[in-house]
Amino acid sequence: MDFFMDSDMYLRNVSVDNIIFGYHDKELKVLLLRPAGLDKWTVTGGYIKKTESIEQAACRITLLRTGLNGLFFNQFQTFGNPKRAIDPEFTSAYLSKIMGSPIPKDYWIFDYFVSIGFYTLTDFSQVEPKKGELEAECVWWPIKELPKMMFDHEMQIREALNALRIHIAHYPIGYELLPKKFTMPEIHNLYETILGKSLDDRNFSKRLLATGILVKLDERKKIGPHRSPFLYEFDQNLYDEKLKNGVDLVF
């Protein structure tokens, strides 16, 4: 509970919110927390130590929640207006109940906080979420059926998803989300799921192949007696170069 005790460790009036998206097998989810005793949910986030950068704060907080290290975070938007202040009455009552001692209403955590929004995308089947001491649950939620959210967090998820969709039109994805060898339908599903719309088969593979990041293998995946699509893998060098310089994949 050190962040309630030691306000001197942290920056005032500015915090980090992490929208952690997870993809696996045609499903897009987001990692949410439910504070103990409440039936509303939040995204993962926290305060910034005076000794760390905002990116380090995002990584530290994510490691705490997911055990995952080395995720790549994208900033998508910073949120800041006086309405973002937590309701001190409500939160003080809630925190007193959890922690056993009353929190003064002028305590620093009740100020108006500017929040720097980051998002990342990982394979949710590889991540066992960890709840913190103040939380009842930490769960992967399907994007399509979000529960009741606290603060402006539903808007944050919407904005992060928009940013992710724009991002995948300009940078390759899939490396950590697909098996090493994958079929065209598998990577097609990945793009369709994130974009939330269906993409014409032939147009999709034509455009994706035109980027050069895929290598068609002389090998097929056996799905059924009449279905055995070719396997592909990423051209590591070209994939890395496109990660730096971008692709043009507007579908």
Added chain:
Amino acid sequence: MDFFMDSDMYLRNVSVDNIIFGYHDKELKVLLLRPAGLDKWTVTGGYIKKTESIEQAACRITLLRTGLNGLFFNQFQTFGNPKRAIDPEFTSAYLSKIMGSPIPKDYWIFDYFVSIGFYTLTDFSQVEPKKGELEAECVWWPIKELPKMMFDHEMQIREALNALRIHIAHYPIGYELLPKKFTMPEIHNLYETILGKSLDDRNFSKRLLATGILVKLDERKKIGPHRSPFLYEFDQNLYDEKLKNGVDLVF
């Protein structure tokens, strides 16, 4: 000088930096300040009042510097790491000189500040910059010949310019930067100047016309005895719609 006196008015540890780009007749500039007694420059920026949103802070600070109201700001990146703290020794000596009384080294403005970067684009020929009390100069500088910059401000300008270049591939520009009726070479110059590269004439006009935002008029501009290009204007409705929903203008 109220922001030095009244730290209670402002958020701690978080501020706004505005990269104000100006375009006119094939020139791209940025608005810079030179603090009195120094030969380094900064972008315009300032602290956030507890009663205002970060966007309101960006607008208030810009109005102060330029007299311009109602500019549209885009967030492009938030910068935050412990190295951003101002050197208290240097700044205290400098401020003491200007203000006549010493500033304690543990004063709030010397903390590590997270800075929210905004950019905007306006017609520099319409704006007479105003210097503040602590500044020697406030000037439009050509992007191509930036002077020696303080802090991480040169990087901020570079990142803002990248963001502006990506932005104009997805959203129409020109409405406040060109005459009401303009020629294809005039809007071509605008795009070339901002993108910092030359664009093939025919390809440019073909792609721009395909967006539908231009209306070709039955009217020509007389430039010389053998040059009288057609005039165009923006289709206001389509322009506004594309401002909301985007265009695809990768050149």
